[in-house]
Amino acid sequence: MDELLKELRAKGYKMTPQRRAVITALLECGKFPTAQQLLAKVKQAAPDVSLDTIYRNLSLLIDLGLVNEIHLPGRGNVFELTTNQHHHHLVCVRCGKAECLDYCPVSAQDLEKAAEQGFEIISHSLEFYGYCRSCRLAG
Amino acid sequence: MDELLKELRAKGYKMTPQRRAVITALLECGKFPTAQQLLAKVKQAAPDVSLDTIYRNLSLLIDLGLVNEIHLPGRGNVFELTTNQHHHHLVCVRCGKAECLDYCPVSAQDLEKAAEQGFEIISHSLEFYGYCRSCRLAG
DNA sequence: ATCCTAAATAGTAATACTACTATTTACAAT
DNA sequence: ATTGTAAATAGTAGTATTACTATTTAGGAT
Numbered sequence: 557m558d559e560l561l562k563e564l565r566a567k568g569y570k571m572t573p574q575r576r577a578v579i580t581a582l583l584e585c586g587k588f589p590t591a592q593q594l595l596a597k598v599k600q601a602a603p604d605v606s607l608d609t610i611y612r613n614l615s616l617l618i619d620l621g622l623v624n625e626i627h628l629p630g631r632g633n634v635f636e637l638t639t640n641q642h643h644h645h646l647v648c649v650r651c652g653k654a655e656c657l658d659y660c661p662v663s664a665q666d667l668e669k670a671a672e673q674g675f676e677i678i679s680h681s682l683e684f685y686g687y688c689r690s691c692r693l694a695g
Numbered sequence: 696m697d698e699l700l701k702e703l704r705a706k707g708y709k710m711t712p713q714r715r716a717v718i719t720a721l722l723e724c725g726k727f728p729t730a731q732q733l734l735a736k737v738k739q740a741a742p743d744v745s746l747d748t749i750y751r752n753l754s755l756l757i758d759l760g761l762v763n764e765i766h767l768p769g770r771g772n773v774f775e776l777t778t779n780q781h782h783h784h785l786v787c788v789r790c791g792k793a794e795c796l797d798y799c800p801v802s803a804q805d806l807e808k809a810a811e812q813g814f815e816i817i818s819h820s821l822e823f824y825g826y827c828r829s830c831r832l833a834g
Numbered sequence: 835a836t837c838c839t840a841a842a843t844a845g846t847a848a849t850a851c852t853a854c855t856a857t858t859t860a861c862a863a864t
Numbered sequence: 865a866t867t868g869t870a871a872a873t874a875g876t877a878g879t880a881t882t883a884c885t886a887t888t889t890a891g892g893a894t
Contacts, residue, residue, distance in 0.1 A: 858872080
């Protein structure tokens with residue numbers, strides 16, 4: 557938490573109660589909250605907060621690499637704080653559940669390939685889609 | 696085109712004029728149309744088509760692996776027909792343009808790693824985000 | 835050609851997400 | 865402590881996407 561605040565401070569961003577509440581909500585919700593769930597949580601601390609504020613702050617945190625956005629096809633997006641361990645996600649297309657995959661197949665060589673096309677890569681997003689254990693067993 | 700129709704036929708899906716128009720629109724729009732652009736194109740052939748139909752058919756084609764959905768953060772999604780060559784995309788976070796990257800870093804070993812967690816993987820989505828050549832030159 | 839049934843559709847409603855504007859506020863400089 | 869300024873916010877509006885329902889239709893069986 558303190559690390560996040562320090563990082564924002566260092567980049568010249570202001571620390572408002574709403575922003576603090578969004579970060580707190582991310583910490584407390586833990587596993588993959590939706591924007592609506594975050595809004596509900598934040599409202600406990602700041603009842604007048606607008607949904608716009610949730611998305612604006614999420615967007616900022618994503619741009620800074622402090623939050624990951626995970627796309628659940630047909631179910632919207634969910635979020636998580638970036639841990640020190642860069643990783644990706646397995647998403648079940650049947651029940652919509654997400655699991656972490658502590659692994660990243662993207663190498664420095666891959667980024668060079670992209671650079672050959674003139675791109676300067678700053679991040680990437682990778683999700684695997686399939687059927688989770690329980691959905692496979694359930695048929 | 697004929698290949699697409701054959702594949703749909705084989706899986707028991709019906710071939711309606713609207714569905715045909717959606718596929719035609721995907722072929723004609725070529726490079727990364729949005730859902731709205733596809734709707735406009737399809738309306739030329741079928742004026743009463745609903746947006747729902749566009750999304751429903753895109754969704755089906757995506758599930759069958761015949762269409763890719765590319766997420767442009769803060770700009771919605773765009774689509775493309777899957778070519779015979781599996782690939783991913785570079786997306787410029789400044790101007791929103793997408794380019795193909797004829798390359799995929801995901802190997803069979805990576806999929807095995809996922810399987811260890813009980814998942815049966817059927818697809819994956821990978822996008823690289825950064826700055827394209829012209830945006831880098833423009834500062 | 836007619837009938838049957840599940841798939842597909844149009845139209846509408848609901849939800850998710852983004853954009854805009856006037857006002858407020860953090861925080862740095864005085 | 866006061867002031868100035870750009871960032872951030874609430875509230876609202878607009879766009880994107882998904883869900884629901886009654887009706888229509890493609891395509892196989894008769």
